[in-house]
Amino acid sequence: MQVVLEDVGYAYGDLPVLDGVSFTVGEGETAALIGPSGCGKSTLLNLVGGLLEQQGGRIATMGTVPAGCLNPLTFVFQDFALLPWRSVAGNVALALEHHPLGRAEQEARIASVLQLCGLTDFADALPKQLSGGMRQRVGIARAIAVKPAVMLMDEPLSALDAQTRELLMEDLIAIWARERTTTLYVTHNLSEAVRLADKVVVLSRRPGRIKRIVSVPVPVNERQKPEHIGLLQQLHDELWSLIKAEAQVADREMQHV
Amino acid sequence: MSDPAKTPVSFRGAGFVPGTRRWAPWLAFALIIACWESASRLGWLPSLFMPAPSEVMNALHALLVDGKLLVHIGASLKRIVSGWILGSIAGVTLGFLMGIFVLARSVGLPVVSALFPIPKIALLPLFILWFGIGEPSKVATIALGVFFPTVVSAFSAVDNVPRNLIRMAQSFGLSTRMIVFKVILPGAMPGILAGFRISTSIALILVVAAEMIGADTGIGAFVLAAGNLMQIDQLIAGVVLLSLLGLTVSALLSVTEKIVLRWR
Amino acid sequence: MLKRYPRLAVLFAVALLWPGLVLAQPKEKVTISALPFISTAPIFIAKERGYFDAEGIDLDIKIFNAAQAVAVAVASNDADFGITAFTGGFFNLAGKGALKVIAAQSREEPGYNFVAYVASKKAYDAGFRSPKDFAGKSVAITTVGSSFHYNLGMLADKYKFKLDSVQMKPVQSIPNMMAALAGGQVDATILPANNALKLESDGSGKIIGWVHEHTLWQLGVLFASSKIVKEKRPLVERFVRAYQKGLADYAAAFLAKDSQGNRMIGEKALALMPVLEKWVQPKPSIDTVKVAANYMDPQGRLLVKNIYDQLAWYQAQGLVDKSVKAVDFIDLSFVKGHRDVPK
Structure with a gap:
């Protein structure tokens, strides 16, 4: 099943957090959503999962629900x-x-x-x-x-220490190897994104807009191979340079909550 | 070059460790009673103002022998238990409604806040008009005294159920009813049980007030009569009974907590 | 001459002033605890008419609102004297040796309506017409061990019914007793005259008899702390003298009867009204006084045997400790001519 987002916007009262976000997560694809803190990543995930009421734009799923599916849009939460x-x-x-x-x-x-x-x-x-x-x-x-049909993972590894995170990433890859579920994966950790995603969606700082969408050109189960490490490191650095400036500004902003 | 002198590192982290000594409260109790008894024996405490523990024990023993002890305890327990159950069921229900539904909360919170501080004892004459001087007015006094703190504790227990668990349940498609019974009710249990600790104490306190009117048996009636008759040893014996009852209830609640809240 | 003999002058002056100095000797401060009822009237009268002053006593009256508190105040030496009704609590306190009964206050006397048996409208209509028929009825009283409880006990003894067969409902106060009767929650109650008459005039109760028609007894007493009786006997004697003067005035004003045996409230009573209005709560009118002024022995003489009987009854009920002895807390030496003194 695919997830299609068109021109999605959202504001908490007067505070806009998402603005004109459009992208598609393809059938069986894992899309990582990254961006500086407060850019609306989790808000977007909750909108897709139906836990927040939509304010603008369209969010839809396309395609058939797999056999035996009880709950098409299913979350994995940061705090379990x-x-x-x-x-x-x-x-x-x-x-x-x-x-x-x-x-x-x-x-x-x-x-x-x-x-x-x-x-x-x-x-x-x-x-x-x-x-x-x-x-x-x-x-x-x-x-x-x-x-x-779609897994919505909200920083699933953020509450874990680095070693455990490493182990769980391997588990996730193993699970996906058996059953490819369309996945939207929110994280603030670039390594996770580069390691797990087929496609990385980079959001700008608040209000979150799509800054770039980057494909990771290596199959998920081959990313540990030495010949790919250089390429992936380069991708990591590229993403970081996209986010760094945004993160610096976001870091200096007053909290509005 | 000589070795620099070695300075051993000394332990400086002693004290400030939470913990309990099991024997300490018993020893303290025994010590207080021993001091009290000897002060009475030495005549420092006139028996008019404070009877010796042995006199109190004698009074308790006399009650036990003539069988009135069980009658008093039975009569009071009946009132306490029925009043407490009525007040708790009503209180937990309203507390849940207030915790779950915005409208119930908006109406209930100010009403409860306004009625909670009214001393129930002051309403006793009113209860007599409504319920007569029989059992209903006594049960109502206790039930009402239990009701308000239970509403407040149930409401805040529901309010304290982590939002993320409710959102999780919603994300898996559970209905409101299922969320109430599978998530909110068990999640609110610790708060509700903590509230029971307070409400059972209140029920015990109110039994004395409830038995002021038209009761010839019951620990409260016994304590009041002893006070009116200036039988100080019996008065203290009655108070000791109430406090033993309180300890028993608290022990029962601890056991319940151990079973129900094993997951904590 | 005075100039030449200054010492003489001083002596002369002292001699002239001597009686004044004696009079100016500070009066002894004494405290009494009491209820603001008409039954305390002799004390109020003696104070307002200066009988205590004449005995060199500066009396401070401490008003309480329960008989119990009056006795406790004396037992704890917060007051030197107390005047109130007997209760089980009084006997238990007296048994501790803290109190001495020294003179009489109210008693039930033939021809003087004081305390009434009142039946509820319903019970009356169902045939409850006599205090002999209390068996099986529910009765509102103030508390266990109160004078109302004892009243029922005396009836039970006299008319041979079991006190256990009466359902006693302790409701703590006279207003509650009246409410319980008016609300039909009990069959009967026992009330002072003014309360009883009020219920009857409201139509919510029926007076089925007066206590004095059935049982005579000593309701209240004047008592002193054991300490003051032991250490200041002359002061207690002076106090009792002043009290008796108050009693005599009270009797003359409120207890007199005409040739037909009807009570007369006349000039003397009117003259005492300001005193009662000052001290009695709630403020009495001449009409309430007419009803509520109860009998007291004009010389403060006790019905001694009855006190022994009362104590024995309370002890038989298990309300008073068996070790208490009447002879230990009654001092008969301050008033002459006590009645029914047991040998």
């Missing part, structure tokens, strides 16, 4: 958003149990996503017993359990 009183399996079940799946199908789905995310041994653990990385694996497992 796990129910602390439910076990790992119970948190995944929350996404399923209000659908008429049948007990067997529900349990099969839970078992399969826990397996996929390496959580099988932790099915009965409570979130407080898990490390940050494991908690986000639960968040990811919950998202893929509903077989989403």
Whole structure:
């Protein structure tokens, strides 16, 4: 399924945060959305996911919903958003149990996503017993359990330390290798974007406008290969030079909230 | 070249560590009672003003022997439990409505704020007019005393359920009803249980006021009668009973918290 | 001559002034705790008419609003004397040795309406017409161990019904008792005359008898702290003398009867109205005084045996400690001619 954005704008009261944003995330494509802090990345994601009411422009999905999909637009949150009183399996079940799946199908789905995310041994653990990385694996497992048409990932690795982030990126790549889901991935981390995305959408500082859209010309599962490292580093530097000036200005702006 | 003198590093991080000593409160209790008893025995505390702990124990024992103790406790517990349950159900319901619906909050908050500080004891004559001098007025006194703090604690408990959990539930397509029962209710449990700690204490405090009118049994009626008769040992015995009841309720709540809030 | 004998002059002056110096000797400060009721009238009268001053007593009257507080104030030595009704609490306090009963206040006396048994309209219509029939009825009283409770106890003894069969409803205050009766929440209550008559005139209750028609007893007393009785006996004697003068004035003004046996409220009563208006709460009119002025022995003589009986009753009910003995807290030496003194 594709996501099409046309001329999307948004303002919190008098404060415009998005202005004339248009781009498309293609079928099975991972688009990273980067930009300085406060540029409206997360706002855009919430608009796409239907958690914020649209104010201007058009946001639409195109294409067919995959078989077995229960929740076409599915989020993975920065703070995991796990129910602390439910076990790992119970948190995944929350996404399923209000659908008429049948007990067997529900349990099969839970078992399969826990397996996929390496959580099988932790099915009965409570979130407080898990490390940050494991908690986000639960968040990811919950998202893929509903077989989403579009994954909306809101800085999913930002709350994790550098090593854990590295491990989770490898997990994500492995998961995507099995099932290519259209993904909109918000991050402020350039390395993540260069490592995971097929396409990087760079937003300007507030109000966020599209500054550039850059394709990453290396397949996701080959980016660790030595022959590509130079190219990717160059891309990273190029993106940084695009953002740096914006980030400096944004950093000096007073908070308006 | 000689070795520079080695200075051992000394530990300076002692103290300021949170923690408890299990024996300390018991020892303190025992010490206070021992001091009190000896002050009475030595005649420093005239029994007219403060009876010795042994006299209080005798009074309690006498009550136990003639079987009135259970009658009083039973009568009071019936009023406390029914009043507390009524007040809590009504309070939690209104608190939830106020936490979830903007309209209920806009109407409820000022009304609750206006009525909360009214001393329920002052309303006792009114309750007698409405409910008579039988059990209903006593239960109503306790229920009303429990209701307001419960509304406030349930409301703020709902308000304190992390917004991101609600947004998460919405993003997975849960209906409002499902969000209330699967996210808000369990999420508000810690706040509601904390509120129960306060409301059970209030119920215990109000049982004395509730039993001022037309009660011939109950711990509150017993304490009042002892006060009127200047039977200070019995008065203190009644107060000790109330405080034991309070400790029991608090222990029960702790157990409940341990079970219900295992996830914390 | 005075110039030549200055010392003589001084002596002369001193001799002339001597009686004045004696008179100017500071009066002894004494405190009494009391209720602002007509039953305290003898004290008010004696104070306003200077009987205490004449005995060299500068009396300070501390007004409380509950009989209990009056007794506690004396037990804790915040007041030297107290005057109020007997309650279970009074006997328990007296049992601690802090109080001595020294003279009488109100009592139930034949021919003097004071406290009435009042039935609710409904109970009356259902046939509740006599205090003999209290068994099985619900009755509003102030508190357990109050004089109203004892009233019922005496009735139970006299008319041989079980006190347990009466459902006592303690409601803390006389206004609450009236409300409970008027609201039909109890079958009966026991009220002072003015309250009882008010209920009857409102049509919400029926007086079915007066206490003095059934049981006679000593309601209230004047008492002193044990300390002052022990250490300042002459002062207590002077105090009782002044109190008796107040009692005599009260009796002359409010207790007199005409040849038909009807109570007369005349010149003497009118003359005392300003005193009552100053001290009694709520402010009385001559009509309320006519109803509420209760009988007191004009010399302050106690019905001693009744006090023993009261104590025994409270003890039998388990409301007063068994170790309390009447003889320990009654001092009969300040008033002559007490009635029914047990041998």
